Amino acid sequence: METAKNYTKQQLDLFESLPNKPYCMDDKPAYMLIRPKGIAVKKPYIQVNPPLMTIYFIFDDDKEDSALSWFDANLPAPLWTTQNFKNGHCHHCYKLEIPLCTSEFASIKAIKYAQSVYYAYALKLGADLSYSQLITKNPLHPQWRTTFWVDRAYSLDYLADFVDLPKKIPKKLEVVGLGRNVTMFEKGRHWAYTAIRDYMHHYSSHEWERAVKAQIEAINNSFEQPLPYSEVKATAKSIAKWVWQRFSYGDFSEIQAKRGAKGGKAKGQAYAAKREQTLKMKAKGMNNTQIAKQLEVDRKTITRWLSGVGQ
Template sequence: MKNEHSNAFQLDLFESLPNKPYCTDELGVTVIRSKKIAIKKKYIQVNRPLTDLYLVFDLDYAYSALAWSDLNLPSPTWVSKNPVNGHCHIAYSLQAGVCTSSMARLAPLKYLAAIQSAYTQKLKADRSYARLLTKNPLHDAWQTTWWADEKYTLDYLADFVDLTGHPLKGKECHGLGRNCELFENVAHWAYREIRKYWSPDYESKWKEAVLSHTEALNAQFIDPLPYSEVKSISKSIANYVIRHFSPERFRESQAKKGSKGGKVSKGGGRPSLNEPWKELGISRATYFRKKKADLL
């Protein structure tokens, strides 16, 4: 138990908060306030809008304050317990924040999502926990114990669980797994669709189409992501695809392919034989089957 270091923890938590966190004294009536006001509320947003600095789990059952110890999981940064029913929020502080809204940073997000999913399963935490608000560990409504004085790397946290099958897929996915699911599915769709929108001043229509598709996929989750996260994911994918699949880049790619094709022929043009199976008197399928078997 690290209660003797709580002052340092409190300062670190305060410094890491969003500039204007969501907060409330009554669930269902959420407001945005400055740090100085928000830190006095019973519930508070500890992760920044586009970056996760903490993994927080909602243990919605009695005698859960030491569940992490019983399951041989690492010591959480803090545990905030409801003194009436014994339900807890436990939080792990991350050594480096993980961006939850960047298409270009999907790998660390998938890693964090897998860890979150595996811990949720092992702790029997609430899968529908929205992640936005947590029991404010600095509020006297909760019995808070500060446990760990270090911040954890993802590799260290991953060593305590089996990540096989995590994060969950499809309708059952939860937490950050939903972000990953949307990123991957919408991006796959976007790569195929972008050329349909190429025209003068196409970007605004393209971004609207990506947002609409992202919203439709998000609605299929049992617990959909809030609109703010859907909009952020959509914007990241739309901009990423515009940068990497623009008409200019496509023309450059086609030109390079044409240049390489011309070099195959000694005459500098196209290869003289485009359908070699006809010269051999066999079908196209037979030609490729024999070629694969090294019979030609």
């Protein structure tokens, strides 16, 4: 547990990293408010991760007297734990050494990796798997018993060493936490790959970006707890820009032509081999029907090959 001096340092560090206008709340359930940082820190519940960035992994642990769940699970100590005096329910917070970016510059591979680590920790802690992480018990508020356990951040690789990462995240978790970022990106890009063909011919890049944003907004609105608009805007911008540049009419035509040429070449090579086999089989006394059946081609094709047509 940290000393009083370090406790004050932790409070100051947290205050510095808070969003300028965090979501906050007086009680649960209630409406979330957006307030300047100086006001929000006086609320019992607050948003600690800034837009487009995950600095903290927050786990919602609703077991009674769960302050030491991490210790019981043989996990590293969290940065802090906030505990409800009445029922012992807790939020545990781990600080990431390198904040996870979820903006247009984000790596979807990195987000998926972080999601796997988070999921594995939630399982081991016995924490709520559907927790959105948007707001948490404010560690600066006297309503909670706050314990700062360590004065350090962890890399994702270090955290991963303590758990078995899942090969696949359950489908129901595609719409909560970091899963929403992954789902929004994956569904959005697959839609864009098909839709770009129509927009490329008839619309400008600006109109294309608006269409992508509308699609991403629709995906986000399907979540029980939608992501903030900043996340939607960043994801839409990333997909729209990449797909428009990658599938410009010239590039798309060239890609299709190369695929066609590659397919035609492969098909021609396969037919050449079968024509050669046809001649050998005929020399052995097999009739056209038998050859066609064995080579799995039409009998008329065999007849054409043997008559010299198409050679």
